[in-house]
Amino acid sequence: MLDFSRQYEEIRTEVLAAIEAVCTSQQFILGPQVASFEAAAAIACQVPHAIGCASGTDALWLALAAANIGTLDATTAHSPDVVITAPFSFFASVSAILRAGASPILADIDPRTFNLSPSSVEAVLATPAGNNVKAILPVHLYGQCSDMDAFNALKQTHNLVVIEDAAQAFGATWNGVPAGALGDAAAFSFYPTKNLSAFGDAGLVTTPSAALDDHARVLRAHGMRRRYFHDEIGWNSRLDSLQAAVLEVKLRHLPRWNEKRRALAARYDQLFQSANLTGATTADGIVLPYTDPRAGHVFHQYVIRAPRRDDLRQYLTDHHIGSEIYYPLPLHLQSSLAHLGYKAGDFPESEQAAQEVLALPMYPELREDEQDAIVKAIRTFYA
Numbered sequence: 001m002l003d004f005s006r007q008y009e010e011i012r013t014e015v016l017a018a019i020e021a022v023c024t025s026q027q028f029i030l031g032p033q034v035a036s037f038e039a040a041a042a043i044a045c046q047v048p049h050a051i052g053c054a055s056g057t058d059a060l061w062l063a064l065a066a067a068n069i070g071t072l073d074a075t076t077a078h079s080p081d082v083v084i085t086a087p088f089s090f091f092a093s094v095s096a097i098l099r100a101g102a103s104p105i106l107a108d109i110d111p112r113t114f115n116l117s118p119s120s121v122e123a124v125l126a127t128p129a130g131n132n133v134k135a136i137l138p139v140h141l142y143g144q145c146s147d148m149d150a151f152n153a154l155k156q157t158h159n160l161v162v163i164e165d166a167a168q169a170f171g172a173t174w175n176g177v178p179a180g181a182l183g184d185a186a187a188f189s190f191y192p193t194k195n196l197s198a199f200g201d202a203g204l205v206t207t208p209s210a211a212l213d214d215h216a217r218v219l220r221a222h223g224m225r226r227r228y229f230h231d232e233i234g235w236n237s238r239l240d241s242l243q244a245a246v247l248e249v250k251l252r253h254l255p256r257w258n259e260k261r262r263a264l265a266a267r268y269d270q271l272f273q274s275a276n277l278t279g280a281t282t283a284d285g286i287v288l289p290y291t292d293p294r295a296g297h298v299f300h301q302y303v304i305r306a307p308r309r310d311d312l313r314q315y316l317t318d319h320h321i322g323s324e325i326y327y328p329l330p331l332h333l334q335s336s337l338a339h340l341g342y343k344a345g346d347f348p349e350s351e352q353a354a355q356e357v358l359a360l361p362m363y364p365e366l367r368e369d370e371q372d373a374i375v376k377a378i379r380t381f382y383a
Contacts, residue, residue: 001322006365011249018245031241037248041204045180049213051205052239053220056167056189059203060096063163063185066216069135070101084124085137086116087330088350093139093165094331105129106332108347112290114141118150125158135161140169140179143300148174148182170196171258173296180206190247195300196254202243260364261299268302271375282307282356305356313358315381321374324359
């Protein structure tokens, strides 16, 4: 599914030199490499501010908390804030809202892009529960930006905060504007499988707001502006210098790597079409990934909809071909989120996607002969 060693061999000398520089400096937490990476990431995302943190999950929480979402009401001792997000995403999209002290409300996805549907969000805003909505958290799933034109229009109409869950989308664009610069704040993950990946866990918040930047920096270090003087209750979510050094090396290569991903995705499309395997729905064949013409997709994952998905995946496994299901159970059906009150059937598009999606091997170093073998195996399965 993913071979880390191929990328490492390409940048080995650069990475080891960057790590050696950190070891020589002996500044391991929020050292100069962190500041340097933050500056480089801000330039890449076309924003004035970028704040490194410990993980993508922490980045989501940090962005919400820095925007004062989930702040307690002094009269009721609880937060009335509500945040709308999608049920078809990684668990952190909802858990970060809960951790911030806010309440998640879910809205279904667009079946073509798998991203949060603006019309579904608008329907939620029209209900009584919509009166307490303070923010929208669209997820740029699989490396394609959500419809930020629509969400920013809803922001203006309803006076909302828009925070991008851009965990899978570093380098993606919407109308030419990078992910990370499309809302009030954005959260990125640098988990080792991501397009821009650390040698462990790491995350980043980006924002155009100086006030939000300042607040996030305080929150990531236990609410301190001065050492041992805690202005508020924050968290320990600091980015270490080793990860920042590795990330800055990789960031220099990322545009080229993302272009390779796009080329591989286009080649997958061609191979599937040439094999007469495709259809408009899974009743007709494999449904290929859809790219919105306004989006610059970076194909963190290449995700098809597949007839008899589970049988196909087992066949690929039996033939030593990796695949993955992102995600097999929508968030509204997770047992730990049963208290949200949703049930099967509430979000039919998300539920259908969970039954059909299959991610195929996708990374810049994937070889054409490997792609050929993958599509050949799939063709043989359906034959």
